[in-house]
Amino acid sequence: MEIIIHAKIETSPCCGSPDVCCCGLDANGGESVVTTPTTGLKLSRETTPVAEAGCTRRSERLYQTKGSDSQSECVFATRGLPHARVRDEVAVREIAGGRRGRHYDAAGGQLAAAMLAAAHCSECGIRFKHMHSLRRHFRLQYIEEKGKHDRPTTRTFPAQLRKLFLQRELLPYRAFELDVRRMRLKAIWATRMGAPRSSVDGKRAAPVPDPRLAWCPQCSKKFKHAYNLKRHLRVCHQVCLYPCDYCNASFNRSDNLLKHVREKHRSHDRDSSAVDLLAEAGIHGESLQRLKIERNASSDGQGQGYAHAGDNHERLAREKAAEMRGSISNDADDSLAGETAEGRGRSGNDDRQCTQCGMVFCSAGNLRRHVKARHQAFIFPCDFCGAAFNRSDNLRKHNREKHGLGAKGSFRPVSGYKAAPHPLGLATEGVGLAKKQTCTPANSLARVRHRSAQEGEQEGSVDSHFQAVLQEVGLQEMLPYVFSDLVQTSPAAAGKCRSFDLLDNVGPSSPPHQALMCKVCGAFSRTSFELHSHEWNAHGRAVDIGCRDCDARLATFEKYVQHYHLLHALPAAPSLQRAETLDPPRLSSNSCRKCGASFSRSWCLKRHMWKCEGTFHLACQVCGQVFWRKDTFRSHLLTHTTANPTSTPGGGVEQTKT
DNA sequence: CATGGACCAGCCAGAGATCT
DNA sequence: AGATCTCTGGCTGGTCCATG
Numbered sequence: 001m002e003i004i005i006h007a008k009i010e011t012s013p014c015c016g017s018p019d020v021c022c023c024g025l026d027a028n029g030g031e032s033v034v035t036t037p038t039t040g041l042k043l044s045r046e047t048t049p050v051a052e053a054g055c056t057r058r059s060e061r062l063y064q065t066k067g068s069d070s071q072s073e074c075v076f077a078t079r080g081l082p083h084a085r086v087r088d089e090v091a092v093r094e095i096a097g098g099r100r101g102r103h104y105d106a107a108g109g110q111l112a113a114a115m116l117a118a119a120h121c122s123e124c125g126i127r128f129k130h131m132h133s134l135r136r137h138f139r140l141q142y143i144e145e146k147g148k149h150d151r152p153t154t155r156t157f158p159a160q161l162r163k164l165f166l167q168r169e170l171l172p173y174r175a176f177e178l179d180v181r182r183m184r185l186k187a188i189w190a191t192r193m194g195a196p197r198s199s200v201d202g203k204r205a206a207p208v209p210d211p212r213l214a215w216c217p218q219c220s221k222k223f224k225h226a227y228n229l230k231r232h233l234r235v236c237h238q239v240c241l242y243p244c245d246y247c248n249a250s251f252n253r254s255d256n257l258l259k260h261v262r263e264k265h266r267s268h269d270r271d272s273s274a275v276d277l278l279a280e281a282g283i284h285g286e287s288l289q290r291l292k293i294e295r296n297a298s299s300d301g302q303g304q305g306y307a308h309a310g311d312n313h314e315r316l317a318r319e320k321a322a323e324m325r326g327s328i329s330n331d332a333d334d335s336l337a338g339e340t341a342e343g344r345g346r347s348g349n350d351d352r353q354c355t356q357c358g359m360v361f362c363s364a365g366n367l368r369r370h371v372k373a374r375h376q377a378f379i380f381p382c383d384f385c386g387a388a389f390n391r392s393d394n395l396r397k398h399n400r401e402k403h404g405l406g407a408k409g410s411f412r413p414v415s416g417y418k419a420a421p422h423p424l425g426l427a428t429e430g431v432g433l434a435k436k437q438t439c440t441p442a443n444s445l446a447r448v449r450h451r452s453a454q455e456g457e458q459e460g461s462v463d464s465h466f467q468a469v470l471q472e473v474g475l476q477e478m479l480p481y482v483f484s485d486l487v488q489t490s491p492a493a494a495g496k497c498r499s500f501d502l503l504d505n506v507g508p509s510s511p512p513h514q515a516l517m518c519k520v521c522g523a524f525s526r527t528s529f530e531l532h533s534h535e536w537n538a539h540g541r542a543v544d545i546g547c548r549d550c551d552a553r554l555a556t557f558e559k560y561v562q563h564y565h566l567l568h569a570l571p572a573a574p575s576l577q578r579a580e581t582l583d584p585p586r587l588s589s590n591s592c593r594k595c596g597a598s599f600s601r602s603w604c605l606k607r608h609m610w611k612c613e614g615t616f617h618l619a620c621q622v623c624g625q626v627f628w629r630k631d632t633f634r635s636h637l638l639t640h641t642t643a644n645p646t647s648t649p650g651g652g653v654e655q656t657k658t
Numbered sequence: 659c660a661t662g663g664a665c666c667a668g669c670c671a672g673a674g675a676t677c678t
Numbered sequence: 679a680g681a682t683c684t685c686t687g688g689c690t691g692g693t694c695c696a697t698g
Contacts, residue, residue, distance in 0.1 A: 369691090608686085608687085627684085627685090629685085629686085632684070632685065632686085636683085636684080
């Protein structure tokens, strides 16, 4: 009988010699005899070179044939390891005795990673770096707190889990085996108590509510604040208390209504009806005062550009809403796609298989598109040649290629508006664009580089100045970092982007703000970046640069570069490398490599990585606040727009955050 | 030309923090 | 206590791209 024992091994760096390594093994393979260090047993070795550059990896196998010593009949097997040797046979036996069947293929490294990955809460799934953190989390969340209030004391599961965690801490290398036991315990728990929180259906026996906390009587969710519970109840009971006066939309939260009015009905949100609407809805205080201020400010004729753009936006929104309503009505009998119109919002990820043909799609949207195209015979006829298509994008592509038409309804210029030329030459056509351009820092920088390459690098340009400064201070390698950073932190400088339509509306008709005025010559600039550029180009280096990562303000670009390099060190820098860093080799699940958070979609992970890896951010030039997502950033900009109609979102209004 | 994958911006809602 | 802001994840329609 051959007993395979996976040995604890000691790795040593390879000497690099293709013939004889420092560990004394024959790198050319073959069979030899080796004596174990403690018992003096003579073991046969088989080594098989792995076809790999260098000599550092091979598969080796130590064995002793049956009959020489029955007690030491064993086989030490290591697979694909660097040159390694058995350090202590006794220790090997002790460990191997409890670890039969486990693989230490990467000399403990993978095991450590696996142990780390296994340190996650069995209830909520949160991963922890240290076992004591996990133990504390579980004690606080499920043994002390919920054990007190939610679960009867007669349950034995917490005690079992405590024992389990104690075992895991004492013998951490048994995490895998204990995981199996944990799964069994979870099954027991699910049987007795209902499924845990991390289960799919999320149902469990109604817990005894904590009297100290506000909790929903319907779904038993707990809230720290009573108002959050009230807000939740409005959602839970489907009561829409905040209808929009300008469209059919209704909202169950006042902030959502306010946001809707701000974004969809810009031309109306300053008049009295919006104020009355909010007043009727019970909204008072700051929001109402803001609207009143805006209403007064709008009477002097400011904000006409917004009004026009808002009308256009509202018209498009109404058209889209009507189209959507028709689409939904058409989809009312969309049962063959496995979901209803009502269930479209949070249908989950399971309904991605077509019930007609069985095809599985990567998203529910693609499934719906497939159903419409293949099983519902949707037709999109061409108005020019009569060609018919089953998908709108195909019709659009056809119109673009055959009839020279632009994208349907996208980025149509607003009449009467003409944007000022951008200092970097990025924005030249106002809101009108023939083709969508994705707003990424890399793309923006690429456009800048392209333009510079076309027109030639002019002396005195921002780029050349940066380069000169960085070369002076010996940090020329930071040029792309700093430059891309400035590009991406200046939304207006980020080129034409749908996300920054508000910024696009800041044209020459918009009143310049004093904060964007040059302190030397009084010239106005559209953005703080433009202002910095002007001060740099026209008045030397006496500028005031605020660090994006701290409150420091630097007088020169050199100091800014030095400050940023020394204090913030650019560990994960540059947005230039964003494409590489954000597109790692695809994992089986969309999990963050840093924090372990998992997402249902790849772009959700990507969006998360912007913050987790610090590869992308947007800084508000009004209040300096940093945001990691464009939609949040835009919502934040709206607060400035609503609070002060004379402020330019892309500009530098000195305003304290309320 | 049809089709699916992938991505994007935007919307919605849950939740906590902060301000009034 | 109520209002507001921010962060976050899931989901959507629209869109582009690659492939057959």
